[in-house]
Amino acid sequence: MIALIDCNSFYASCEQVFRPDLKGKPVVVLSNNDGCVIAANQEAKALADIPMFEPVFKIKKQLIENGVTFFSSNYTLYGEMSDRVMRILQEFSPVVEIYSIDESFIDLSGMKHQDLRAYGIAIRDRIKRYTGLPVGVGIAPTKVLAKLANRRAKKEAGNKDVFVIDSEEKRIDTLKWAKIKDVWGVGRKHAKRIQDTGNYSAFDFTKMPLSWVRKQMTVVGERTWRELQGENCLPLERLPKPKKAIGTAKSFGKKLKKLAVIEEACSYYINEVSEVLRSQNCCAKYLKIFLQTNYHSEHDKQYHNSITVTLEVPTDNTFILNAEGKKALHQIFKPGYRYKKVGVCLSGIIPKEYVQTSLFQQTDEKAGLMEAFDRINQKFGKTALAPALMDSRRIGEWELIKKERSPRYTTQWKELLEIS
DNA sequence: TCTGGGGTCCTAGGACCC
């Protein structure tokens, strides 16, 4: 059996843990630049006129009128709260697959003799007690079924956030209860295609011919179909896989016209992604740079372009990547536009020890430089050392807007929660 | 005025290899 543990309204719940005065009140968390709503607690979801992913400027009035408290996203806080939850789960199973910031699959196959519902309740209670966060627990023979069980745990009040599919009757019953669009792995497009054939529930889907599923939804859809029948196709991944692509692309706080300022943002992002690259001991062969205007705007002239640089020798060196990135950016930049976003993405990622050096390359006299660079930044702050291209005095011209960010309660001494 | 960010996997088709 597999359990899926998933935090309820994770970001909103993290904020509420440190703001007990908000208990029972509507809370939403906003995306970068405070652009749109990305998380809402139960109370906020109950207000029908606050849909998710709605641009904030369109609903700001309703938020205020309904007394909704809103927060800018505080990923430092959420990431650290997530670590706490995942550590607790390791007490319940030797095999934990961290699937996302707020959910994990755990292997319960050694616990057949246990009362699984009682076990799920114990997980739920311990996480609540140790972190203050509410979670749902779904337990079933496959991952896709565990996802559905988890959904049912939360949707049906009587389940008290724990639901177990441990019999054929419960499996069928849950399949009939679930709409096809709520099945993990079936997105908007496929849900529509399936509904167009007159099938609406997860149960209906399992009765459709496999040939149709395979043809329309590829092998991915076939796995979903089989998993719903109780056949295991998606094994638990105990170790996180190294990333195949590492990218970042954030909208600017305001529109930018000047190349020099965009260059800085770009350099800042390259600094970030190359650090992540080094943290997994890899080098990258390709560096993609892209640039775009605001595609929502009807007044602005539109332009977007990208360029991929193939590096002669795969590298993890911030300075080399920066120099290449700058050249690439110059190639795609066109003056006269109001730019909204610049992005960088590293791919062709291979372990550092596999890197084949160029025939003519000299031995690297600066080996160890990046290691020292990272260590200094770990000790003295993220950008204590940075390429000169990144002029932190000008960061205000492009950095994100986060007007309502809560304190980083768990990672900064100066921002500890105070109780008076 | 103001609209998120970071990923994965699969397939088809082209280029290329022996």
Add this chain to the structure above:
DNA sequence: TCTGGGGTCCTAGGACCC
């Protein structure tokens, strides 16, 4: 007259996830 067979690698595009 008649022109093979078995592969790999790469990329773009689509669909999905949180």
